[in-house]
Amino acid sequence: MTTSVLARVAADPAAPLHAGVTAPGGYGKTTLLRQLTDAYRGAGMTVTGPWPPRTADPGHVLLIDDAHLLTAQQLDDLRAHAEHPDARIVVAHRPWPRRPELLRLLEALRRGGPAITLTTLTPIEIARHLSAPSDDLVAWVAAQTAGIPRYVTRLAEALAGAGAGPRQVPVAALAPFAAELDELDPAVRTLLLAVEAGAGLSFDLVAAVLDDDADVAELVDAGRATGMLAADGTLVPLARRAIAALGPISQRIDVRQRLAALQMARGGPVLPLVRPLLRVGAAPGLVPGAAGSGLGHVYEAAGEEALGDDPALAAELFAAAAGAGRTTGSRRALATALAGDLDHASRLTDQVLTAGTPQQRAEAAYVAATVLAHRGQTAQAVRLYEWAGTDVANGFAAVGLIAVGRLTDAQRLIQPDDTAARPPTSLSAAATLMARGTAESVTGAPAAALSTLVQAATLIDPAGPAVLLPDSPAAAGALLAMHCTELDVADTLLTRAEHRGTGGALLATRHHLLRSWVLLLRGRLTDVEQRLPATTTAATAAQGRDDLLASALRVGLARRNGDLVGLRSAWPDACQALIGQPVELFNLLPLGELAVAAARLGDSHRVAGHLADADRLLADLGDPPVWSVLPHWYRLQAAILADDRDTARRHAAHLDTARPAGTWAAAFADAATVWLDVLDGVADPESVVAAARTLSLAGLAWDGARLAGQAAIRTSDRRAMALLLDSARNMQDRGTRPDPGQQLLSAREREVGALVLAGMTYKQIADRLYLSAKTVEHHMARIRQRLGCSDRHELLSRLRELIGEPEVSA
Structure with a gap:
């Protein structure tokens, strides 16, 4: 419409023109009037506006802007002018205010010409x-x-x-x-x-x-x-x-x-x-x-x-x-x-605890206790939860009491449903179920305990990140599931908790770390490595117990990869994290991993005190199999690395005693027995393969492969060695990235390298592998070339980093 009006004026500027231009502010009414002014003046016409004289010259062109602001008299004068058939008048205005005088003017304009409505730009x-x-x-x-x-x-x-x-x-x-x-x-x-x-x-x-x-x-x-x-x-x-x-x-x-x-x-x-x-x-x-x-x-x-x-x-x-x-x-x-600022939260609770109302002090005590729990100070947290006295606080207090070995005190806090003093909420019900599940894990069957903890996690799910928790039922359930090798259950619980945001930013780190632990136990080292950037970020912000989880995770990854340099690099941080953490039920997993790493590095004194505390804790709880089997398995591995046969036999005996607890416990017991036979050089290959496969079927593929691989190194029977090595390879998760040695060395070169590290001569290796000594020498030459080693000392050092040194000599 704008273009047609301008074209009409350009074609015949003397022709009559009656037009009203309507649009809100900013739509270009003034711009259109300027264009019309230029067109008329270019044709020699006289343009009057924006304010017309009281009596406009009939020969002038009237271009009026902002007509909605004119007085009633001015609008009436314009209407009178617009009623002349030969007038040339264009009036621009906003759609409000709609004054009667303006409406009469617009009506007069519509009788003589087009109504122009400006629109937005394309x-x-x-x-x-x-x-x-x-x-x-x-x-x-x-x-x-x-x-x-x-x-x-x-x-x-x-x-x-x-x-x-x-x-x-x-x-x-x-x-x-x-x-x-x-x-x-x-x-x-x-x-x-x-x-x-x-x-x-x-x-x-x-x-x-x-x-x-x-x-x-x-x-x-x-x-x-x-x-x-x-x-x-x-x-x-x-x-x-x-x-x-x-x-x-x-x-x-x-x-x-x-x-x-x-x-x-x-x-x-x-x-x-x-x-x-x-x-x-x-x-x-x-x-x-x-x-x-x-x-x-x-x-x-x-x-x-x-x-x-x-x-x-x-x-x-x-x-x-x-x-x-x-x-x-x-x-x-x-x-x-x-929001994750535990230091500031702690200072705020101190202020409220000294000057707040009873209800405010109870809430502050709950927050202060939760802060302590995240820092791993469970015993101190329990005191504040008990002082807070709410049903929710009592539930988490009971969980904490069990975690530090005070089962009897915890059972007094777990109220039956029919005696509850206050109407239950979803949070209080979840806390009570979490306490019952934790108690059942110590006194009953793992399946019943896991079921109760899963129910607690389901109850807390809808709250998502809006509730402050010392720990989530999902985390507690996942740790219990990992201890009894129910790794699928652990992963499902943690995945759902991550998706729901349970516990907000505080527990996001914990859930991420525990999922990485599930992958570590499965032997899916590639997946763990891919999660390391996020794990490192999480560890930076981790508090207490989660810092221990993160440090031990890096140690465990380096150990399983045969990365001695990485293990030594991660070890100081892990020791620092361990120093500030009292032993409790929920950190036995990272403690066990650090015990093995300490033995590998010849630094077992760093964990001796914590291991003694763990023994006392489990004894106070009656040595519940679901919590004690995995620690004894780790201690067995540490003893093997330290070449401490007596300690290895003692932990194997503990595992054998726990055998009736379930198929998972029997799998560890069978594997422990086979490990002792391997160390004594009397292991039957079929028994090794059976025990290793049982571990693998339980989800512990890396542990199973390691048992078969170490047995292969120690056997002198070529057929048995091939059986064991094939079994070890088959147990490796297909999704696991080959370790550095597998990337650089062929399977045969790894076998030769492992036997060299075991102390065998080229002739002994040749006899073991049914090769000639010259062939073994050629293999070693290629290994040295691929690893870029200049002397034998450097070669052996690199092989230890890539393959891992055998625990004992052949």
Whole structure:
């Protein structure tokens, strides 16, 4: 329509023209009038406007802008002029206000000519405004401006001035809005501020914010006429940014305060309204505390809304509520702990414990106990849980008591359902089930204990990250499952907990580490290595017990890969993590791994005290098989590495005693017996293969392969060696990346290298492998060349790193 009007004027400028141009602000009405002015003046015509004289010359062209602002008399004069058939008059105006005089003028114009309605720009038109248009840039500009010409021009010019960069709105694109906001009618500006705050076009909310008898529907029309408010009641994104950045701060705060109070009264959400006040409340020029005055209860409600999704924001909101006079110290401590800042949470709980109300002190005690639990100080955590006295705290206290060996005390805290003093919640029920499952793991069958812990995990799942937990039922269940080789159960529990975000940021690290442990036990070393970057990041932020898990995981990976250099590198951090951690039921797994590594490095004194504590702990609990079998297996491996036959036999005897506990326990017992036979050189190959396969079927493929491989090195029977080596290879997980030795050396070269490390001469190796001594010598020459070794000492060192030194000589 715009193009046709300009073309009509260019074709016959003397022809009569009656036109009304309607559009909100920014749509190009003034631009069109300028183009018409240029066209008429170029044809020698006299143009009058924007304000016409009282009696316009019939021969003049009248081009009138912002007709909605003219007086009634001016509009009547224009109507009188428009009624001349030969008049040339174009009147531009916004769709509001719709005054009677303006409507009569428009009616007169429609009788003599077209009504022109301006629209937004198309993508092709937007592209013409950009210096380097691309499809994604055009789409982004269209989204920010809604295609409104004035806003497109502003953003395009600002982008050109800012140069190429990320899709961010430059400040220069917002600056022109400042004057426009100042010129708005105060009621319209309040309406736009309310919409920006989140009120939308809820007429009752807006009316309450205006606090007068204004016609909200009329104000909405006025807002749309500015161009900032879209037809659907939302603000054009560029305008919304400008209002947020340039709107009068005191008025923005006042509007949000009013809206938040109204939402609170009607039980609606207040977080979207309150969140920006945390930023504007500290703006220069504000009276201190002005943003929070009288809004403490609103900040507190917003904090509760944010707690599950953004605990760090919730902590800020609780702090703001405290600044406005509310007592929110315990809630702030809870939010801070959920956000992962345990140090700050601990300081906050100390303040509440000394000065809070009984209910606040109970909550603070719960938070303080949870902080201690994450740091591995379970015994101290139990005292605070017991002092808190809630059903939830009692449940977790019972778990902690069992973890430190105090089963009888724990059983007194586990209440039967029919005697519960308070109505149960999902959290208290989950805590009670977790305590019962942990108790059952010590006193009953692993299957029953696992079932109870799975039920507890199911109960806690819906809460996701919104609850503060000392540990999750999924983590406890996974550790129990790993101890009895139910690795599929462990992985399922942890996967679901990770997906649900159970326990928030605090437990995310623990769940990630425990899943990596499942992979480590399976022998899927490649998968563990792929998770190492995230594991390293998790370990950096880990607290206490999780730092121990992470350090022991790296030690275990290096040991299984035969990476002596990596093992030595990881060992100091592991020792440091171990020093600060008392022994408890849930850290026996990493302790066992460190015991084996210590024996490998000849550093067993580093773990001796902790191992003695572990023996006492298990004895206090009655040596429950489900928790004691795997530690004895680890201790057996450590004794083998240290060539301590008596200690190896003692742990094998423990494993044999636990055999009736289940097929998993019998698998360890059979493997232990075979290991002793291997060390004594009397192992039957078929028995070795059977024991190794049983371990592999239980999920411990690496342990099974290692047993078969070590037996192969020690046998002098070629046929038995081939059987054992084939069995070891078949047990390796197909998804496991070959270790460094397998990447560099062939299978035969690894066999030769392993026998060299076992102390055999070339002739002995030749006899063992049915080769000639010359062939063995050729193999060693190729190994030296592939490994780049200059002398025998370096060669042996590299072979130990790649293959792993045999535990005992042949």
